Amino acid sequence: MEEHLLRCIDESQTIENLIVLRQKGLDDYRSTITDRWMSHSEFKQLGEFHRHLYKRVIEITLQELEIEGKIPKKFKPFSFVLLGSGGREELTSASDQDHMMIIQGTDEMDEEEELFYAHFTQRIAVSMVQIGLPLCEGNVLATNRKWRLLEGELRLQLDEWFYDHDWKQVRNFIILYDMNSVYGDVEIVDRIRQYIYRKLEQSPFFLKRIFENMKKNEVPLTPFGKIMISMYGPHQGSISVKQGMYLPLVKSIRLISIGEQIHANSTLSRIQHLVDQGFWDENTGNYWSFTFLKIMTLRYGMPIRFAMKDGDHLPYSHLAAREQGEIKEILRSLKDLQKEAESYVKHKLGERR
Template sequence: MRCFGSISFFPYSEETNCEINLFHDTLIRRTVELSEQMLEDQGFGKPPVRYAFMLFGSGGRSEQTLWSDQDNGFIYEESPHHTEEELEDYFSELVACILQGLHVLGYPPCQGNVVSSNKQWRKSCSAYSLMLREWLENPNWESVRYLLIVADMRCVYGSNELVEQLRAELLGYVRQHPLILKSLLSNTLHHKISLGVFGQLITERYGEDAGGFDIKYGAYIPIVNGIRLLAIQSGITESSTIGRMNKLLEASAVPEGLIQSWREAFAIAVKLRDQTPFQLEGGYYTTRSKISAEQLTKDCKLELKFCLKIGMDLQKYVSKSIDTRVDREKG
C-alpha cells in the first residue's frame, strides 16, 4: 500500500478484482442466509415463496471495488396462500435484517436510495413487471435511468429465474419496440469521455482534487454504458461488461478488432479506478473516484489517453449503431 498524506492507494490486478467480487458475493450470500435463520428463530418462519436478492450497479456487473456501497433490490413471487400484505410484512423484515448485516460489514447505503429497503426496489414479480412496463412506455430521463439500472441486475442469492424473467421482459420489449433505443442512447452518452479536442486530459480544476482526473465518470462509466447499450440492442443477457463484450463477439455483432481494443481500454479504466485514493469517513471506506495529480505520471497519462481515445471511438460507434437501427426501423 502507498500513502500520500492521509490518503491511501492500493495496487490491483485483474485477478485481484475478480477475487474481490467473489468475496463480496460470499459475504452478501452469507448475510442473507443468516438473516433467514434469524427470522426463523424469531418465529417468522421460513420464506413463504421464492425470492431473489439482486445487486445493481457495479455489484450487478461484478465490478465492485473494496469500497462499493449498497445497490440492491428484492423480487418475490405471489402466492395463492398468502396475501400481498403478509408477503410484504415478511420480506420487509427480512430485508431490514439483511441490510443491517451489510451495514455491520461496512457497506454504506446507496446515496441514490437504490436499495431494497426502498419499496420501489422491493416488489412482487407482477409489481416489478408493471413498474418496468410503465418505464418502457414512458421513457423520460428518470424512467430511462431506472431501466438502465435494471439492465445491470444480477441475482446474488435466491431464485435466479425470477431475475431472468424480468430481464427477458426488458429485452423482449426492446426487441419489439427498437425505437426506445434512441431514448436509452441519450442517457448512455450523458457522461462524456474526459479528453479535450487537442488530446489533453480534462482534469479537476478546483478543490482538493485539483489536477486530478475523474476516472469513474471520465472513463470507466462511459465505457460501461456504451457496452451495456450494445448488449441491450443485441438482446444479450450477460450483466458484466467483460461478459457482454464476449457475447457481442460470439454473436458477430461487433468486429473482433473493436472488441479487443474495448477490452484493453476497459482493463485500463478498471485498473485506474481501483487505484483511486480512498479514506475512512464516517466509519466507511470511501473514494471520490479520482486519480490524484501525484498519480498522473507520464506513463499513467499515456496509458490513460490511450484508454480515452478508444472510449471516444466506442461512444461514436454506439451512437452510429443505434441511429442505424432506429433509421432502419422507421424506414
C-alpha cells in the first residue's frame, strides 16, 4: 500500500473522495496478489489503510458538525473504538462495521451531550456504509446506546458479564476484548483494558466460557479427515473461509493469549508474543503466522487459482488436486490447533483447582 494513498486519505475533504480512494486501494492490492499469498508487511499496510479511512471519516464528520453548529460548547472526551476484526486490524473488503464509543467519566450525561453523541455516531455509521462497510447485523455499533457508554457504565457492564457467564454475555466480552481506539482519548481504552485484565485474573474459570465460544466454530473436517462442504444451495461444493478457517484460528490464538496474559490486539501480534514468551518455538510461530496470512489472502478472494467469487465461499469441489491439498493441510492443522487450545484450557484450570 503506497504512502501516497495514505496521504491522499488523510488530506481528503469529502466522503465521496474517500469512497474512490478505498476502491482504488482494494483494487491495487488485489492486483499484486493474483498468484501468491500476501506477506506480513502487506497485511500490516492493509490494517493501516483501513485505520486511516476510519480516522478520516470521523475527522470529516466532526468538521461538518462544527460548520453546522451542532457541536455543544462542552462535551466529555471520548474514544471511538473498533471491535472484532476492525479491533484486530484484520478488516477485509467484505467486512462490516463493529464499533463502540467510550466516553470519559462516570457522571451522567445531560440531554445535549446524549443527543450530540447519538447524532455524531449516526453520521459516522452512515458515512462508513457509503464507503463500503455495511452495518453490523448484530447492531454492535456506537449508534446503539448499549455500545455507546460512559467509562463507569462499561465497568458495570463488565461486572455483569463476568458474574453472569451467560453465552451472550461471554460473546459480548469477546467482541469487546479486541477493542482498538481509532480516534480520541486512547487513555480511556487503556483504563478499560486494565480493568478487564484485573477481572480475568479474579475469574480464571471465565476462560472455560471463552473456550466454549471457540467451539462454536468447528473446523469442517469429519473425525476421519473428510472435508465437510455445503451440499445444497448457491454455495454447493464450497466451504466458508470465515467460519471454517479464519474464526477457528483467531479464536484459538485469542483463547491461549488470554490464558497467557498476552496484551496484544492482532492475531499476528499474539502469535509473536506466544513465541517471545516461550509458549511456542519460532518454527511453530512462523507456521501459524503464514497459515493466518494464507487465510487472509483467501478472504480477499485471492490467489486467483482458488477461483473465489467473494471473500468467503471457497469452491473446494471445483479446485485442482494441488489446491485441494493446500486447503486440506490448513484444515487439518487448524483441527490440531483447536485440540491444543482445548488441552491448554483443561491444563490451566487444573492448575488452579
